[in-house]
Amino acid sequence: MDLQGIEGRRSAATGVNQLRVDTKGGLMAHNYSGKYAEAALAGRMFVVASQSAVTTTKDNDTTWTGLGVGNPIGSGKNLIMHEFGWALIIVGSDDGLVGLASCAIGTDFTNSLTQRNCKWGGGPSVAYCDAGATIEAPILERVCGTHGMGATTTEMSKPPNIVDLAGSIVLPPGRAIVTWTSEIVTSGLQFHFVWEEVDA
């Protein structure tokens, strides 16, 4: 069956209407809501944030600290990563790079932090969220920004350091995503992740 639309804008009445196409035959569509609203309303979206400033480890240190999200082996779910946020809470103790790295979840990665459903009461997450673990050497995958040592008396504020991953990192069971800094930052940074969980 051919699905057809009509070129041109019109005043559609409530009820059944023909679809609209552009002059090249492309469907003209309108957003219904925010891009994550359907998933959040369905209870598939989750969030975790550092509750206080953390000390981060350097580079690919396997005695890692920061913020990480792991998908435990046998979870039966894939974790679709949508957003990563970070900010300095005080003057940085060193300058360097903030990124995201991935690794196997390993045996030391535990669920020591409380992740939250983006819709309160929307069901539990399968993810393990941790602020420190002995992990296998992580591989840096995303370069997300620079952290400095600038005085807090110089700038009024810094815009959000929020990376729209938009589903471009998928963690199958057994994999984890962890924050990565090129240098040790002592009790200076806080992070958050937003993700969606779907059947694997």
Place this chain on the structure above:
Amino acid sequence: MQLESKVGPADLASGSKSQLRSDTGGGLLAQVYGGKYAEATRAGRMFCIANTAPVTTTKDNDTTWTGLGIANPTGSDKNIILHEFGWAHQIAGDDDGLVGLATTTDSGFAATLTARSCYFGTGTSIAECVATATIVAPILERVCGTHGMGAVTTQIAVGPNIVDLAGSMIIVPGRSVVTWTSEITTTVLMFSFLWEEVDA
């Protein structure tokens, strides 16, 4: 029933009927038109609130909280879909720290600030908006940026501190979202929220 589309551009006059267009992989080609919130706004589902003067913010998880908050009152039969959060200094900050978003219950909230429909004259929000309340200890969920103490004579402007939540935070009846700062700031910051209300 099988729906079909056609590969390749058409050349349509206004009002012509056409098959929908797909790429060579079979994906439907669509063009999103209008602002991403235009449909929801025209339907009267979008609301906003902003501080009308700088507010003093409380530290961390203080339950005698001040800032800007939105609650979905128990029994409203609506879900609040949060789309956007904005924050800015109006004057030089008096402390440095982190700006974030936290969630809690609707306890302590009242409709002391008036939410505005984004389509003037359409609809009334069910949200309770406040700048101060005694609340249940909030939990930080999003890390949204760093506030500093830089002089207003150093920078000509600071870019928009606007977080595109894109519907990734759903406030169900009985829950709320509140601004969160790691330190007290005194009559410096102003905030705004943009949200959509749909049947629960």
